[in-house]
């Protein structure tokens with residue numbers, strides 16, 4: 001317990017122990033550039049928990065998953081926006097979705113499966129739902145099941161609530177705001193039409209779980225927080241669960257370079273898309 005007016009004591013050794021624990025359990029690496037952020041957030045957390053010494057915190061988070069999760073919540077970066085990369089969402093709506101729909105038509109399937117891995121507070125999966133709805137019209141010629149997962153339960157609660165301030169809607173057109181949101185005072189609530197397409201679930205990407213096959217996987221601005229080995233394993237997992245011809249969307253600073261899987265790179269509307277090659281036709285070369 002902290003004594004009145006004293007600052008928590010956290011040694012360099014304890015910081016390294018925490019770094020190790022977080023990387024083992026959640027895959028997140030706090031390298032030198034993020035060590036100060038880690039230390040200041042952990043000290044804040046110790047103040048909040050009224051802990052005087054780092055060793056008390058280490059004992060607590062090692063023995064209780066709930067305590068570990070509460071500490072981790074303070075350390076996650078959850079910056080996000082609707083249509084975060086506008087060019088990428090244009091390519092998704094105008095090129096990717098019609099391409100997938102044409103293939104599904106011949107397979108007589110009417111539903112696309114899309115995964116938003118690391119969906120934060122919901123802006124990304126709702127943007128995907130909006131693009132699907134804009135691409136397929138009303139009533140839709142095709143629908144999508146969007147699985148949206150994140151390690152943060154607090155972010156998922158905000159996502160499920162689906163209420164946003166005007167500031168985070170800045171990339172949307174007036175038409176999109178008026179169709180896809182209900183205005184309540186200064187806040188905007190996501191319309192049921194989009195909510196019905198998205199299913200939220202907690203998931204730690206450092207623990208492999210099989211979710212089935214997907215037509216598209218969005219994992220944007222998540223891999224940058226992981227070490228090289230987990231990054232490579234995840235890209236291989238994404239490749240394995242994408243349908244042939246399916247698409248992977250990564251953030252601007254992320255790539256599949258050096259990972260032993262084949263993706264075709266396509267540049268459209270200034271955005272980089274990664275497509276899993278289609279299976280060769282039977283009897284073809």
Ligand SMILES: C[S@@+](CC[C@H](N)C(=O)[O-])C[C@H]1O[C@@H](n2cnc3c(N)ncnc32)[C@H](O)[C@@H]1O
Nearest residue numbers: 026076079080118120150151152204205220221
């Ligand atoms: C910067 S946000 C990116 C949000 C969104 N994809 C975007 O690009 O706007 C990173 C998200 O990854 C989540 N995250 C970090 N580590 C994770 C893990 N091991 N498993 C699942 N999600 C994780 C964080 O909670 C956070 O919501």
